[in-house]
Amino acid sequence: MLLIKCPVCGVEGDETEFHYGGEAHIRRPASHDPDNVSDEDQRDYLFIRRNPRGIHFERWKCARGCGKWFNAARDTLTLEFLACYDITEPAPDLKGSHAAEPRTPRRRARS
Amino acid sequence: MQKYSVFTLARNAVNFHKNWDRAWRSPEPKPAYDVIIIGAGGHGLATAYYLAKEHNITNVAVLEKGWLGGGNTGRNTTIVRSNYLQDESAAIYQLAHGLYEDLSQELNFNIMFSPRGLLMLCQTEHDLRVMTRNAHANRLFGIESRMITPREIKKMVPILNTSRDVRYPVLGALYQRRGGTARHDAVAWGYARMADYRGIDIIQNCEVTDIHVSRGRVTGVTTTRGRIKAAKVAIVTAGNTTRLTDMAGLRMPIESVALQALVSEPVKPVLNVVIMAHTVHGYMSQSDKGELVIGGGTDAYNNYSQRGSFPALQQTVTALVETFPIIGRLKMLRQWAGIVDMTGDRSPIISTTDIHGLFVNCGWGTGGFKSIPGSGFVFADTIANNRPHDIAAPFSLDRFVEGRLIDESAAAGVAH
Numbered sequence: 001m002l003l004i005k006c007p008v009c010g011v012e013g014d015e016t017e018f019h020y021g022g023e024a025h026i027r028r029p030a031s032h033d034p035d036n037v038s039d040e041d042q043r044d045y046l047f048i049r050r051n052p053r054g055i056h057f058e059r060w061k062c063a064r065g066c067g068k069w070f071n072a073a074r075d076t077l078t079l080e081f082l083a084c085y086d087i088t089e090p091a092p093d094l095k096g097s098h099a100a101e102p103r104t105p106r107r108r109a110r111s
Numbered sequence: 112m113q114k115y116s117v118f119t120l121a122r123n124a125v126n127f128h129k130n131w132d133r134a135w136r137s138p139e140p141k142p143a144y145d146v147i148i149i150g151a152g153g154h155g156l157a158t159a160y161y162l163a164k165e166h167n168i169t170n171v172a173v174l175e176k177g178w179l180g181g182g183n184t185g186r187n188t189t190i191v192r193s194n195y196l197q198d199e200s201a202a203i204y205q206l207a208h209g210l211y212e213d214l215s216q217e218l219n220f221n222i223m224f225s226p227r228g229l230l231m232l233c234q235t236e237h238d239l240r241v242m243t244r245n246a247h248a249n250r251l252f253g254i255e256s257r258m259i260t261p262r263e264i265k266k267m268v269p270i271l272n273t274s275r276d277v278r279y280p281v282l283g284a285l286y287q288r289r290g291g292t293a294r295h296d297a298v299a300w301g302y303a304r305m306a307d308y309r310g311i312d313i314i315q316n317c318e319v320t321d322i323h324v325s326r327g328r329v330t331g332v333t334t335t336r337g338r339i340k341a342a343k344v345a346i347v348t349a350g351n352t353t354r355l356t357d358m359a360g361l362r363m364p365i366e367s368v369a370l371q372a373l374v375s376e377p378v379k380p381v382l383n384v385v386i387m388a389h390t391v392h393g394y395m396s397q398s399d400k401g402e403l404v405i406g407g408g409t410d411a412y413n414n415y416s417q418r419g420s421f422p423a424l425q426q427t428v429t430a431l432v433e434t435f436p437i438i439g440r441l442k443m444l445r446q447w448a449g450i451v452d453m454t455g456d457r458s459p460i461i462s463t464t465d466i467h468g469l470f471v472n473c474g475w476g477t478g479g480f481k482s483i484p485g486s487g488f489v490f491a492d493t494i495a496n497n498r499p500h501d502i503a504a505p506f507s508l509d510r511f512v513e514g515r516l517i518d519e520s521a522a523a524g525v526a527h
Contacts, residue, residue: 001420001421001422002412002420002488011508014413014422015412015420015422016422019411020412023366023413039512039514040512042524043364043512044362046455046511047364047454047511048362048363048364048511049353049363049364049365049366050362051353051363051365051367051413052353053353053354053415056413058412074412076367076414076415076416077415077416078414078416079414079418101461103141110289
């Protein structure tokens with residue numbers, strides 16, 4: 001069971017009091033340049049995920065508390081929360097994480 | 112290979128079973144192979160077997176970081192069915208279902224396939240509509256599947272609570288008579304034994320640490336037991352797919368989450384069909400040992416720990432206790448979790464990639480076991496011919512670019 005602390009209202013609870021929102025820091029291409037969104041960009045936005053075995057930057061919602069979304073850094077192997085931070089903040093620079101890299105893959109999945 | 116039969120059994124009984132051959136070898140890895148399959152689970156071993164049998168490609172290694180069949184193949188609730196909504200899914204699951212029916216004979220290994228019948232309960236009006244549509248789709252596709260009434264269900268499953276006075280009353284069920292279970296370990300062992308007999312090397316305790324790509328072509332892998340060259344590499348590693356594709360620089364539309372199961376103490380026979388209850392997130396069957404085998408929905412968040420969360424387990428059990436009040440006082444013996452790879456549309460990926468010679472078979476999510484023979488069959492064909500098999504083609508990676516999704520969230524999002 002995960003124990004989570006909301007960085008907005010400060011309430012602490014287990015995972016049933018929060019709602020998981022998937023990977024954080026995903027940019028919606030249409031918000032930046034609506035006229036030039038390729039099918040590949042849209043695919044990356046909708047489906048491609050880092051899915052790391054290790055530190056994962058992800059979104060959570062304080063569902064039974066203040067109702068606000070926030071971001072968290074969690075290790076997907078130890079299930080340990082390493083940081084909880086505001087939704088507008090950039091990802092913290094944690095050892096072993098890949099968040100600081102831009103989201104441009106070396107090679108795209110295509111068949 | 113020593114053929115398993117009643118005569119060899121009798122002959123070995125005389126010698127107190129001291130002279131059985133090993134079911135498969137433990138070979139040292141050779142420096143090069145034609146094809147390397149990463150992952151000796153059901154799908155990987157089935158792929159190896161059909162490569163040898165259908166395409167006569169036997170210079171193949173199956174690399175496994177742990178022991179064969181020790182991942183999700185040994186952790187699922189062993190349900191086999193094919194009553195999917197979309198034609199693309201129905202085709203592959205029906206192929207698998209058909210192969211399962213003759214698999215014990217084909218592999219000369221008793222996989223204990225038990226087509227005992229499978230019920231998918233409808234516990235809301237919406238369920239009833241979705242499942243009725245499913246039944247029609249199945250009938251059009253030629254899959255025997257029909258809706259049955261609460262009275263018929265009660266006759267089949269006397270322990271079911273059919274009272275209308277509950278939060279989720281049972282309103283009907285989608286019934287697939289040929290659905291059922293098989294012994295999961297035996298499927299892996301049977302394929303491994305036959306693949307080994309046909310000359311394929313199954314190398315356990317051999318973890319792939321890097322995949323070599325040179326000028327857009329795959330050239331081999333680095334493992335914990337040295338480098339191995341190969342012109343074709345197939346990744347069949349379920350929840351760990353992203354770790355392998357990262358090595359080759361491919362990014363995948365997959366998230367890994369935990370799926371849990373549990374078994375009760377053994378009891379006298381109370382349930383002779385497989386029951387799935389989508390709305391309340393639970394499904395149950397009774398094993399030959401008498402244990403009730405119970406599974407539920409996945410945990411919400413990305414997870415590689417092979418440990419499930421308690422709230423998810425609690426939700427599954429709570430739901431089933433209302434539907435089957437008799438199990439309320441059963442003790443649970445074991446609980447475990449496997450890491451499943453979920454795609455956005457809940458359909459698998461069987462695909463070539465834009466790296467020549469690199470193939471992926473993943474994204475089976477919560478429903479991999481039932482598809483093992485079909486998946487191996489079409490994937491072997493895809494690898495052998497460097498192009499997708501007709502049944503595999505709709506499941507290519509392209510579909511995420513083209514928006515050609517195969518939406519099975521109603522059939523596959525919850526329970527398997």
